[in-house]
């Protein structure tokens with residue numbers, strides 16, 4: 001069984017509605033790492049549905065958190081450090097605010113991945129006083145909660161800790177307010193200087209009162225999480241390893257949920273995080289890839305497949321290696337369609353990554369990257385004709401055309417030099433010709449003669465070597481000549497495959 005199937009089986013030991021909660025911090029640009037939480041939650045949802053369970057799948061935008069770090073390239077937002085993220089303006093000016101802009105983008109991109117959780121905003125939940133029952137319990141039993149939290153802390157919390165972070169009525173910041181007293185549901189506070197990860201936040205000195213029922217503030221994270229579980233009756237929570245380390249928030253929230261709020265805590269599904277090009281994904285450092293970025297270079301199913309692999313292994317998304325990721329996905333596709341023997345789990349992962357009814361493609365991504373650059377206007381008939389020459393006949397044309405566009409975009413942005421090229425014109429080719437030896441020209445003419453023989457890539461590859469030897473030219477020199485004549489470079493895509501992807505009469509004339 002794949003992990004999502006074992007999770008579903010385990011969940012069903014608990015009776016009633018299954019509620020999978022996912023969530024994303026919006027204090028930076030939501031990226032692929034954030035999406036993995038939701039995309040993996042969706043696999044659990046599907047596995048539960050297969051077992052005919054009632055499932056609710058929710059997503060909460062953590063938009064009442066303080067803005068702690070400035071995303072790279074958004075220095076204009078510096079003055080909003082310490083504000084609830086919900087109150088930061090949209091840096092692009094097209095939405096009501098930063099949160100609206102990125103949440104709308106994130107959710108609509110997720111839809112392209114076939115993932116549609118029911119979305120909530122933490123700010124709106126506080127504003128409509130949705131958690132009033134749970135908050136009353138939290139306040140009534142603050143003493144016990146302090147004791148629970150202290151089990152995990154080196155510096156114990158003072159006995160008079162008040163679990164409410166008010167938004168300052170005067171300056172609008174949330175990071176800088178310090179609660180000083182509580183009377184029923186009214187919390188007095190003072191706004192003072194404070195230090196957060198992104199720098200120092202100045203308090204305005206204001207002293208005010210925050211009525212919890214009005215929702216202008218929030219609970220501390222470890223308590224809020226437990227409150228949400230109780231409120232939404234959450235039974236399953238996928239979470240990143242950082243929350244599940246020893247003393248991590250999950251373990252505290254779990255005790256609060258069970259002992260204070262009386263809700264059996266959700267089953268955790270703990271996953272390792274993703275890195276991007278070998279580095280931590282971070283909006284403040286600018287090392288970010290969003291779902292939207294992915295959709296411009298690769299099929300959504302491939303990323304889902306990648307995310308459905310084992311959870312307890314840290315994975316790197318290396319943008320220059322997208323083709324090998326796609327090759328792996330294509331192999332799972334062959335297993336799914338029974339074209340190749342292999343681990344049935346691969347087939348299941350493939351099946352769970354699908355958004356629509358699965359259709360075969362099996363035209364390598366790298367070949368699509370080449371075709372995208374050599375077929376004028378991406379004419380579908382011409383592409384079909386050239387693929388047929390290489391033995392590709394049975395595939396979904398719609399998927400093919402999509403992959404060609406994506407692979408083309410990928411090679412322009414992230415592809416290696418040998419996959420980025422332009423065919424050179426006659427005039428330039430004339431110049432190249434002058435630099436070739438008589439023997440090299442002889443070999444190219446020889447290759448031109450092979451082009452009418454209906455050879456596949458492997459056969460043509462063999463013939464290039466044979467003709468080189470027959471003429472006493474080193475194959476490496478022949479490849480060099482061949483790429484120079486076609487694209488004016490010393491290197492390029494695999495030669496035989498490349499030649500067969502081009503218009504035959506063009507190559508013939510050029511080589512002759």
Ligand SMILES: [Zn+2]
Nearest residue numbers: 090094095101
């Ligand atoms: Zn906008």
Ligand SMILES: [Zn+2]
Nearest residue numbers: 168171191204
């Ligand atoms: Zn203030």
